[in-house]
Amino acid sequence: MARNDEYLLDGIVENYPVRDFGELDLGERFEVFCLEQILKSFDLSPDEIKSGHTDGRDDGGLDGCYLFVNGHLIDDIDLQSLPRSDIRMEIFLVNCKHHGTFKEATLTTIFATIQELFDLSIPEDQLSGSYNEKVLQFRKTFSSVYRKLAIQRPVLAFRLVYASRGNRTLLGESVASRAKQIEKLFPELFSEARSDFEFLGATELVELYRKTKSFTLEIPFSGQVSGDSDGHIILCRLKDYYDFITDDSGDLRRYLLDSNVRDYLGENKVNLDIKSSLSSESGADFWWLNNGVTILATKATITGKSMVMQDIQIINGLQTSETIFHHFSTGATESLDKNLFIKVVVSDNTELRDQIIVASNNQSTVEQSALRATDKMQRDIEEVLENAGWYYERRKNYYRNVGRPDDRIVNPMYVAGAVVALIMKNPHSASRLRSRFMRSDSNYRTVFSDGFPIEVWPKLVSLQKEAERVLVRARTIGPARGERFLRNWRGIIALLAVARHFGTFDFTPQQLSTLRVDEQLSKDMETVWQFCEPSVTGYSRPSSDLMRQICSEFATLQAIAKPEAVGRRSPSNRQSSSSSKAFARSLSEEFLDQVDLL
Numbered sequence: 078m079a080r081n082d083e084y085l086l087d088g089i090v091e092n093y094p095v096r097d098f099g100e101l102d103l104g105e106r107f108e109v110f111c112l113e114q115i116l117k118s119f120d121l122s123p124d125e126i127k128s129g130h131t132d133g134r135d136d137g138g139l140d141g142c143y144l145f146v147n148g149h150l151i152d153d154i155d156l157q158s159l160p161r162s163d164i165r166m167e168i169f170l171v172n173c174k175h176h177g178t179f180k181e182a183t184l185t186t187i188f189a190t191i192q193e194l195f196d197l198s199i200p201e202d203q204l205s206g207s208y209n210e211k212v213l214q215f216r217k218t219f220s221s222v223y224r225k226l227a228i229q230r231p232v233l234a235f236r237l238v239y240a241s242r243g244n245r246t247l248l249g250e251s252v253a254s255r256a257k258q259i260e261k262l263f264p265e266l267f268s269e270a271r272s273d274f275e276f277l278g279a280t281e282l283v284e285l286y287r288k289t290k291s292f293t294l295e296i297p298f299s300g301q302v303s304g305d306s307d308g309h310i311i312l313c314r315l316k317d318y319y320d321f322i323t324d325d326s327g328d329l330r331r332y333l334l335d336s337n338v339r340d341y342l343g344e345n346k347v348n349l350d351i352k353s354s355l356s357s358e359s360g361a362d363f364w365w366l367n368n369g370v371t372i373l374a375t376k377a378t379i380t381g382k383s384m385v386m387q388d389i390q391i392i393n394g395l396q397t398s399e400t401i402f403h404h405f406s407t408g409a410t411e412s413l414d415k416n417l418f419i420k421v422v423v424s425d426n427t428e429l430r431d432q433i434i435v436a437s438n439n440q441s442t443v444e445q446s447a448l449r450a451t452d453k454m455q456r457d458i459e460e461v462l463e464n465a466g467w468y469y470e471r472r473k474n475y476y477r478n479v480g481r482p483d484d485r486i487v488n489p490m491y492v493a494g495a496v497v498a499l500i501m502k503n504p505h506s507a508s509r510l511r512s513r514f515m516r517s518d519s520n521y522r523t524v525f526s527d528g529f530p531i532e533v534w535p536k537l538v539s540l541q542k543e544a545e546r547v548l549v550r551a552r553t554i555g556p557a558r559g560e561r562f563l564r565n566w567r568g569i570i571a572l573l574a575v576a577r578h579f580g581t582f583d584f585t586p587q588q589l590s591t592l593r594v595d596e597q598l599s600k601d602m603e604t605v606w607q608f609c610e611p612s613v614t615g616y617s618r619p620s621s622d623l624m625r626q627i628c629s630e631f632a633t634l635q636a637i638a639k640p641e642a643v644g645r646r647s648p649s650n651r652q653s654s655s656s657s658k659a660f661a662r663s664l665s666e667e668f669l670d671q672v673d674l675l
Contacts, residue, residue, distance in 0.1 A: 082278075082279040082280040082283050083177065083242050083244075083279040085279075085283055086242060086279045086282055086283055087242070089110070089283070089286055090103070090106055090107050090110050090175075091103070091106075093106060093109075093110045094482075094483040094484075095109045095110075095123075095483065103175060104174075104175040105132070107173060107175040107242075108130070108132055108140050108141075108173040108175075109126065109130070110282075110286075111140075111171065111173040111240040111277070111282065112126050112129075112130060112140070112141045112171060112173070113126055114282060114285040114286055115141075115169070115171060115238055115240065115277070115285070116143065116169065117285065117288065118324065118326060118328035118329070118331070119145065119148070119150065119328075119331060120290075120331040120332040120473075120474065121150060122470075122473050122474060122488065123477075123483075124488060124490065124491075125150050125152060127560050128150075128152040129141050129142050129143040129150075129152065129169075129215070130211075130560065131209065131211040131212050131215065132173075133209050133211075134209060135207045135208050135209040135212070136208070136209055136211075136212055137186065137187070137189075137190035137194065137206060137208050137212055138172055138183060138186035138187040138190050139170055139171070139172060139187065139190060139212060140171055140172055140173045141169065141170070141171035141173070142168075142169070142170055142171075142211075142212065142215040143168070143169040143171075144166065144167075144168055144169075144215070144218060144219055144222065145166070145167040145168075145169070146159060146160065146164060146165070146166055146167075146222065146226075146231075147160055147163075147164060147165055147399070147403070148165075148167075148329060148331070148399070151218060151222055152218075153218075153511055153512075153513065159222065159225060159226060161229065163352070163403070164226050164229050164231035164232065165231065165232045165234065166222070166223065166226070166231045166232065166233050166234070167234045167236060168219065168233070168234070168235045168236065169236045169238065170187075170191070170235065170236070170237045170238070171237075171238045171239075171240065172187060172238070172239050172240070173240045173241070174239075174240070174241045175241070175242060176241055176242065176243070177241070177242045177243055178241065178243045179239060179241055179243045179245070179248055179249070179252050179276055179278075180252070181249070181251050181252050181255055183239065184239070184252060184255040184256060184259065185255065187237070187239075187259060188255065188258060188259050188262070189206065190206060190208075191259060191262050191263075192262060193205065193206055194206070194208070194212070194216055195216075195219075195262075195263070195266050195267075196266060197220050197223070201213060201216070201217075210561070211561070230269075232269075232271075233263070233267050233269070233270040233271065234270075234271045234272075234273075235263045235270060235271070235272040235273070236272075236273055236275070237256075237259060237260070237272065237273065237274045237275065238274075238275050238276075238277060239256070239274070239275070239276050239277070240276075240277040240278075240282060241277075241278060242278065242279045243276075243278045243279070244278050244279065244280070245276040245277070245278040245280075245281065246278075248276060256274040256276070257274070259272075259274055260272045260273065260274045288324075288325075288326075290330075290332050291324075291330075292332075292333075292387065292388050292389050293385065293386065293387045293388075293389070294321060294385070294386060294389060295383050295384065295385045295386075296313060296317060296318070296321045296383065296384055296386070296419075297313065297314070297317045297382055297383050298311040298312060298313045298317075298382060298383070298384060298419075299312050299313065299314055299382075299416055300312040300416070301379075307422070307423050307424070308420070308421055308422045308423055309377060309379070309384065309420075309421040309423075310418070310419070310420055310421070311384065311419050311421065312364060312416040312417070312418060312419070313416060313417050313419050314413070314414055314415070314416060314417075315355070315363060315401060315405075315412050315413060315414075315415050315416065315417055316405070316413040316414070318398075318401060318417050318419075319401055319402065319405040319406075322391075322398055322401075322402060323402065323406070327406065329398075329399070329402045329406075332474065333389055333390060333391050334390075334391050334395050334398065350366075351367060351396065351397060351400040351401075352400055352403075352404065354366050354367065354412070355400065355401065355404045355409070355411060355412045355415075356404070356409070356411055356412075357411065357412070358411050358412065362415050362416055363412060363415040363416060363417060364415075364416045364417055364418040367397060367417070367418065368394075368397075368418070369394060369397070369417055369418030369419055369420065370391055370393060370394025370397055370398060370417065370418075370419055370420070371391070371392050371393035371394060371419075371420045371421075371422065371433075372386065372389060372390070372391055372392070372419060372420070372421045372422070373389075373390045373391075373392045373422050373424070373430055373433060374386040374387055374388055374389050374390075374421060374422070374423055375387050375388040375423070375424070375425040376388070376423065376425075377421050377423050384421070386421065388425075392433065397417075401417075428456070431456065452525070454525050454527055455469075455471040455489070455525070456471070457527075457531060458471070458492065458525070458534050459471055461531050461532070461534050461535060462487070462534055462535055462538060464535075465535035465538075465539075466485060467485055467486075467487055467535060467538050468481045468482075468485055468486045468487070469486075469487055469488070469489075469492070470486055470487070470488045470489075471488075471489060473488075487538055489515075489525075490510065490512055491538075491541070492534065492537060492538060493510060493514075493515075493524045493525070493648075494507040494508075494510050494541070494564075494568065495507070495537035495538060495540065495541045495568070495571070496524050496525075496529075496537060497510055497524065497568070497647065497648060498541070498567075498568030498569070498571060498572055499537060499540060499541075499568070499571060499572055499575060499589060500529070500533075500537075500586050500589065501646040501647065501648075502572060502582055502642050502643050502644070502645070502646065503643070503644050503645075503646055503647055504568030504569035504572050504624055504643075505619070505620070505621040505624045505644060506621075506644075506647045506648070507568040508564050508565045508566075508568060508618065508619070509618075510648070514648045520648040523648050524648050529586045529590075530586060530587055530590040532590040532591075533586050533587075533589050533590035536589055536590055536592055536594065537589075539594040540571045540574075540575065540592075540594055540598075541567050541568070541571055543571070543594055543598065543599055543602060544566075544567040544568075544570040544571040544574070544602055545563055545567050546599070547570060547599065547602045547603055547606050548562070548563055548566055548567060548570065548606065549563070551606055551610070561618070562613075565618055565619055566606075566609065566613070566619070569609065569619075569624055569627065569628070570602055570605050570606055570609065571602070572628070572643075573605040573608075573609075573627075573628065573631050574598060574601040574602045574604075574605050575589065575592065576628075576631075576632070576637050577601055577604075577605070577631075577635050577637060578592065578598065578601065580636070580637060580638060581637060581638040581639050582628065582632065582637060582638070582639045582640055582641075582642040582643055583638065583639035583642045605631070608627075608631055608634070609627060612627060621644055624643070624644070625640075625643050625644050628640050628643040629643075
């Protein structure tokens with residue numbers, strides 16, 4: 078059976094769709110496959126998977142490093158948004174090897190890495206091991222978050238996974254013993270930390286792959302207040318609702334919450350009140366004190382005392398849902414028979430569904446960035462890109478879940494990066510762009526401007542994709558040629574090729590919207606890359622000064638006008654003054670990274 082599973086796994090991996098990772102060899106494809114299966118319950122996007130993909134030279138035996146706080150991925154240091162109590166930190170450390178066994182040498186490497194990397198008393202410049210940039214960045218993020226939350230005594234759970242095509246029933250004694258040694262390291266480094274080491278072979282990986290998201294579910298109800306073909310109002314036992322939002326592995330079905338406000342707000346006053354209501358057996362019924370949840374479905378059928386819904390999205394009530402999940406997942410028995418108020422809205426009209434999502438979420442105070450997906454501008458971009466053969470995921474994982482080709486799917490951050498690189502002429506800022514820029518309404522409106530010609534959006538995507546294809550063809554296996562390499566260089570490659578075409582860096586969005594992305598432009602990008610390639614050094618992210626220098630030298634070589642337009646604008650500053658530019662250039666990249674960290 079194990080041999081058959083290995084054969085099946087090889088076929089699955091060979092045909093497994095990977096998006097925005099560039100051209101991968103079989104081993105790299107296996108890594109992406111394993112990471113997505115291991116973290117499937119967290120419903121991560123490809124960009125989120127990539128954020129923790131640490132494979133490459135000097136990875137310390139760790140192909141994936143991920144930190145979750147209360148079930149939400151922390152891929153950027155934003156200490157202000159962390160919860161304030163009742164905190165659970167989960168750390169996934171993953172090794173994926175496309176060989177047919179589990180090797181002790183691999184575990185020996187991991188043992189040495191963990192022993193040093195998670196000893197936070199050792200300064201980074203005194204680490205004896207050699208670690209790549211992504212591993213060190215994960216250490217910084219973990220250290221900062223743990224230090225911020227330490228006073229709240231978070232629950233620390235370390236999950237270590239070794240995945241291969243092997244048979245874990247044939248695990249060698251020395252390999253199993255080494256895994257136990259690694260497990261024991263964490264309680265020595267962190268008081269009250271829990272750790273678990275898991276081996277995943279071909280059989281287990283095939284089983285994980287076969288687990289699919291279910292958007293058609295049944296929920297029992299204890300009472301029906303009213304209902305018709307377009308909607309229903311029901312009361313549901315809290316235990317039945319907990320079962321409804323929990324999968325067979327005991328994990329929260331986070332994909333049901335995609336259309337809701339994405340961030341769980343932690344233990345704020347509202348959620349503490351919800352928690353208090355759940356912890357009390359006596360007193361009022363839960364639905365008397367809580368606004369309940371709103372579920373959007375394309376179809377809802379009642380049979381007896383149960384309702385079957387299709388294409389389910391919980392569009393309002395994420396805080397309530399998460400708090401209920403955390404309460405019962407700990408084994409609590411209080412409030413099992415109390416009731417939750419549920420409003421079920423039935424509609425298959427896409428525009429109407431978006432309006433319902435906005436209206437539902439606007440009834441409480443939330444960050445405007447959480448509602449960007451439903452903006453008219455976002456819907457317009459989605460439509461014009463789809464007409465050009467691209468699929469724009471303004472709603473996370475939507476097109477992926479419905480089976481659109483992975484290489485034709487882009488997300489808002491990808492498009493925003495193209496705007497910053499090509500319209501703002503700032504490839505350096507584009508390579509460092511993070512989703513938090515969308516919290517500012519002015520920043521958001523600057524990037525996703527309705528003043529741009531609608532035809533420019535497909536051109537932006539096509540130009541950046543073409544630049545990536547050139548980079549992928551040129552890429553060789555090595556530490557500097559992974560996903561970070563593509564993100565660092567695709568913007569400037571596209572910018573230089575377009576500037577060469579127009580003979581100036583000061584081209585307008587209107588001019589850009591008329592550009593033909595054809596074979597000649599692809600050849601121009603090849604020429605540009607040959608010019609830029611000598612500037613690529615190791616893991617180093619190209620600085621803003623280096624990018625301006627490259628543009629200036631290329632402008633001189635190709636007689637391109639206005640190279641001074643490069644780097645003057647960013648999402649948060651349309652036009653920098655000369656004094657502020659001079660000050661910014663005087664700050665080192667290291668200093669700026671420290672400020673960003675704080």
